[in-house]
Amino acid sequence: MSVGMSVEPTVRDRAEQPYVGVRATITMTSFARVADRIPEIFAWLGERGIAPAGPPFFRYYLIDVERELEVEAGVPVRAAVEGGDGVRGGVLPAGRYATITHVGHPDRLFGTIEALLGWAAERRLEWDMERTERGERWGCRLEWFKTDPRVEPDRDKWETELAFRLAT
Numbered sequence: 001m002s003v004g005m006s007v008e009p010t011v012r013d014r015a016e017q018p019y020v021g022v023r024a025t026i027t028m029t030s031f032a033r034v035a036d037r038i039p040e041i042f043a044w045l046g047e048r049g050i051a052p053a054g055p056p057f058f059r060y061y062l063i064d065v066e067r068e069l070e071v072e073a074g075v076p077v078r079a080a081v082e083g084g085d086g087v088r089g090g091v092l093p094a095g096r097y098a099t100i101t102h103v104g105h106p107d108r109l110f111g112t113i114e115a116l117l118g119w120a121a122e123r124r125l126e127w128d129m130e131r132t133e134r135g136e137r138w139g140c141r142l143e144w145f146k147t148d149p150r151v152e153p154d155r156d157k158w159e160t161e162l163a164f165r166l167a168t
Contacts, residue, residue, distance in 0.1 A: 021074030064135030126167040140165035
């Protein structure tokens with residue numbers, strides 16, 4: 001199986017999506033601090049009898065690869081949920097998103113991100129993003145993890161969907 005993009009980028013409308021998650025300010029080298037909390041979110045939902053409405057995701061709020069990232073690990077739910085015990089409720093915004101699917105090891109996701117950014121630039125699509133002194137502040141930049149590692153342990157076969165919100 002080849003790795004990298006499995007489908008061409010597209011633009012599609014997404015509805016609002018309630019979710020629960022944990023947010024952190026991290027560096028690229030400390031990313032595991034937020035990633036390792038995904039099981040905690042699933043446990044939190046299970047304790048309350050709430051079924052996930054889809055796969056987990058990372059939402060990037062602020063990106064400065066050289067310094068810090070503000071990122072959230074989240075799990076979608078069917079209806080708004082009030083958080084607690086370190087887990088917060090939220091809603092991913094509706095809107096038009098540029099999307100692309102990556103099949104392969106998550107460590108090679110950067111090339112697919114670059115492909116999506118280049119594809120959008122060729123079409124003069126503008127992101128819901130502003131550049132600040134602290135880095136790029138995104139309205140909604142998502143990585144959805146479509147493959148359950150308990151079902152598919154081979155990381156070269158994992159599927160990740162990128163969905164970056166476009167400016168209105």
